[in-house]
Amino acid sequence: MTRLQSISSPYFEDGFLPIQPAVSRLPSQWDAWEDILSEATSRLGFDLSPSPEGIPGFEEWRDFVHKMPLLPTQELFDDPPVLLRARQVLTFTLHFYIHSLPKPSSTPIHVPSSLSVPLRAVSDHLGLPPICTYSDTICYNYSTPGFAESLEDLTIHSTFSSTPDEVHFYRIQAMIEHRGTRAMPLMKSIISAVDSLYLQLVSTYLDQLASVVNELTEILLNIRTDCDPAVFFNRVRVWFPGGKLVYGLEGGRSVEEEWMGSSAAQSSIIQALDAFLGIEPLTHKPQERYDARPSDGSKMAFLTRMRLYLPADHRAFLEDLNRFGQQMRSLILDHPDRELAAETMEAYNRVIEAMQKFRSGHIRIVALYVTTQQRRGEKSTGTGGTSGVQFLKSIRDQTIKGKMD
Numbered sequence: 001m002t003r004l005q006s007i008s009s010p011y012f013e014d015g016f017l018p019i020q021p022a023v024s025r026l027p028s029q030w031d032a033w034e035d036i037l038s039e040a041t042s043r044l045g046f047d048l049s050p051s052p053e054g055i056p057g058f059e060e061w062r063d064f065v066h067k068m069p070l071l072p073t074q075e076l077f078d079d080p081p082v083l084l085r086a087r088q089v090l091t092f093t094l095h096f097y098i099h100s101l102p103k104p105s106s107t108p109i110h111v112p113s114s115l116s117v118p119l120r121a122v123s124d125h126l127g128l129p130p131i132c133t134y135s136d137t138i139c140y141n142y143s144t145p146g147f148a149e150s151l152e153d154l155t156i157h158s159t160f161s162s163t164p165d166e167v168h169f170y171r172i173q174a175m176i177e178h179r180g181t182r183a184m185p186l187m188k189s190i191i192s193a194v195d196s197l198y199l200q201l202v203s204t205y206l207d208q209l210a211s212v213v214n215e216l217t218e219i220l221l222n223i224r225t226d227c228d229p230a231v232f233f234n235r236v237r238v239w240f241p242g243g244k245l246v247y248g249l250e251g252g253r254s255v256e257e258e259w260m261g262s263s264a265a266q267s268s269i270i271q272a273l274d275a276f277l278g279i280e281p282l283t284h285k286p287q288e289r290y291d292a293r294p295s296d297g298s299k300m301a302f303l304t305r306m307r308l309y310l311p312a313d314h315r316a317f318l319e320d321l322n323r324f325g326q327q328m329r330s331l332i333l334d335h336p337d338r339e340l341a342a343e344t345m346e347a348y349n350r351v352i353e354a355m356q357k358f359r360s361g362h363i364r365i366v367a368l369y370v371t372t373q374q375r376r377g378e379k380s381t382g383t384g385g386t387s388g389v390q391f392l393k394s395i396r397d398q399t400i401k402g403k404m405d
């Protein structure tokens with residue numbers, strides 16, 4: 001069995017969340033960034049959202065962004081929690097900027113260098129695209145006094161809409177990331193047991209992994225308790241899409257790029273489960289309608305493209321994990337002790353079924369929060385672009401195909 005290069009990776013101990021506690025405000029040197037973000041939130045008030053005419057009062061706010069001093073970024077790189085807060089503040093400010101403009105606005109949208117230069121520097125350092133991603137809305141956006149027992153233990157630092165519904169939406173996802181971390185040491189134990197061909201132990205750990213995934217599904221379904229579908233549809237998700245942007249650079253230069261915005265499809269833990277189980281060739285298969293975006297002609301599958309929205313070191317780790325997943329499946333399938341192999345397959349299939357249940361639960365949530373709302377006559381651009389229930393069903397069905405027999 002080829003050894004996993006990243007077997008000693010800290011991701012197997014701590015998962016993908018930042019190790020040091022998050023900070024909710026940057027040091028005073030970067031007050032201008034924090035101030036501009038809180039100004040956007042307070043101007044928005046409780047009942048305003050993006051609209052075709054643009055958001056009233058935001059022309060002046062965008063002018064502040066243009067006049068913002070070009071603050072240094074080098075010093076951020078020595079302090080990870082401060083760096084992540086900077087990234088979060090800058091990406092939220094970017095989305096306030098692009099979604100407060102009148103629509104249809106002239107595309108592409110020009111992002112002033114006062115915002116774009118520090119944002120791109122911070123993004124390059126982290127290996128993330130210069131747009132608001134799931135890392136910004138969730139992973140860098142909460143703190144907890146330790147292990148979070150309940151959703152209330154998760155403090156959310158920034159929102160767009162200032163609604164409790166948005167806070168709950170973020171808390172649910174943060175809790176999934178937080179609890180999902182338990183899957184990582186289990187994966188490492190399974191890898192060691194597979195390495196020593198100790199299949200009895202593999203089954204025990206696979207069953208524990210299935211329980212973790214089942215717990216994630218329970219958390220996911222709790223979204224309905226405090227996030228109203230209409231509020232989510234009309235006032236929360238409208239902030240997430242990216243777009244075609246012209247980023248101002250130093251010296252008057254600029255660069256045009258198109259990026260999607262934040263989507264939970266960028267969750268490292270869910271991507272890790274697919275990779276570890278070796279079902280990536282199924283779930284990351286290009287599918288016509290969805291994978292046509294953006295119009296760059298690429299045939300890259302949607303979930304593979306979503307990897308580009310993960311921090312660079314997560315991507316490298318997941319590629320390695322995916323190689324392991326393929327090997328694990330072959331090893332179980334070809335194991336000479338057929339009785340033992342059959343038991344292991346059953347345990348493996350229970351994890352696949354748990355993933356299928358997670359995806360079925362998610363489809364029900366998307367139907368309630370997007371499809372039903374669309375039917376009520378609203379226009380839609382999607383969590384990160386489109387409602388995609390059909391697409392999500394096809395991923396769920398591909399997951400089931402991963403079962404071994």
Ligand code: HEM
Nearest residue numbers: 173176263264265267270366369383384385386387388395
């Ligand atoms: C109101 C709640 C939610 C809505 C409306 C929603 C909507 C969507 C949509 C439309 C997609 C397709 C990709 C896109 O266009 O962004 C998607 C993908 C995805 N979402 Fe959600 N989502 C919700 C909550 C969650 C939560 C709490 C999680 C848990 C982390 C999650 C995990 C995923 C994953 C992993 C994908 C990629 C497809 C897959 O792997 O099955 N979503 N979601």
